[in-house]
Amino acid sequence: xxxxxxxxxxxxxxxxxxxxxxxxxxxxxxxxxxxxxxxxxxxxxxxxxxxxxxxxxxxxxxxxxxxxxxxxxxxxxxxxxxxxxxxxxxxxxxxxxxxxxxxxxxxxxxxxxxxxxxxxxxxxxxxxxxxxxxxxxxxxxxxxxxxxxxxxxxx
Numbered sequence: 001x002x003x004x005x006x007x008x009x010x011x012x013x014x015x016x017x018x019x020x021x022x023x024x025x026x027x028x029x030x031x032x033x034x035x036x037x038x039x040x041x042x043x044x045x046x047x048x049x050x051x052x053x054x055x056x057x058x059x060x061x062x063x064x065x066x067x068x069x070x071x072x073x074x075x076x077x078x079x080x081x082x083x084x085x086x087x088x089x090x091x092x093x094x095x096x097x098x099x100x101x102x103x104x105x106x107x108x109x110x111x112x113x114x115x116x117x118x119x120x121x122x123x124x125x126x127x128x129x130x131x132x133x134x135x136x137x138x139x140x141x142x143x144x145x146x147x148x149x150x151x152x153x154x155x
Contacts, residue, residue, distance in 0.1 A: 004029075008074035016063060020139045023063075027056060030075060034082045041086040051089060053146070055082040060142075061134060 002014060002021050008029075014022035034055055039048040058081050062068050068077075116124075135143060 009070055012063060012068065012070060012074055016066075016068075020141075023060065023139075024141075026074070030078055031056075034078060037079060038082050038086050041083070042089060047089060051082065051085045053149070054085050057134065057138070058085070060138065064137060 002011070002019065002025060004025050006014075006022075006025070008026060011022040011026050015026070031052065035048055035052045038051045038055070039045065042048055042051065055078065059068075059078055135146060138146065
């Protein structure tokens with residue numbers, strides 16, 4: 001039985017040894033603070049929710065791959081991941097600004113530009129393949145949440 005009073009280090013260690021409940025406790029312990037930090041940067045509830053999910057997916061991936069270096073600093077590490085993802089969000093938006101028409105719709109919704117390059121198509125295929133493999137690594141409950149949030153048509 002896991003005690004929710006365990007420290008982050010102990011919970012990470014338990015999770016590394018296959019105890020999914022340990023990560024659930026970590027998630028519940030930190031999600032509100034991480035969400036707030038992201039929201040204060042991006043100022044968009046939906047974007048903040050997506051980045052929160054990405055933060056924990058990245059944390060799970062790093063811990064499971066054995067690349068997490070435990071120094072008793074789980075919370076700052078998680079905050080750094082969230083901060084970096086929020087900054088990356090703005091970098092992408094700056095690189096590809098959204099053009100809005102007078103009626104409020106996006107220009108990309110109404111105009112078909114040139115065909116995608118072969119490189120772009122390959123990158124997209126690679127990203128989809130990587131995403132599928134990362135999703136397969138998630139615990140069943142997290143997979144269900146992801147599917148319900150992004151792929152409700154599959155239900």
